[in-house]
Amino acid sequence: MSVGGSGRIVIEIAPDMKRELHAALSRDGQTLKRWFVIRAEEYIRNSKQLSMFDTQQENTANQTNSSKGK
Template sequence: MLEIDPALKRSLYSLLDREELTLKEWFLDRAEQYIRDGSFQLRFEGGEWQEAPRVDGGY
């Protein structure tokens, strides 16, 4: 269990609901991508999750 800001949690669940994903599905997808690519990043900006550019400038 993670303790996160309630506003951040609401935003995450709202986006997951829109994408028809569970938190578990989203997490597993991101974990697999991170392991495969070694550099996946998200940032929370303006009340929304956004993909951040990789350190090497790619996506």
């Protein structure tokens, strides 16, 4: 999938899934755009927290391995 400079995101899904998703969101009073933005923000926020944790974990492992070699 190409990544352009515009703010548009285009994905292709099965027509049945699209209908079901729009119906479920409509029942909840949501739009696809709002639902997606909320989920995207949540994913980005969580991935930043995980990457910070992973870096700390990796540094700890590297320090442990280097002290074993002494």
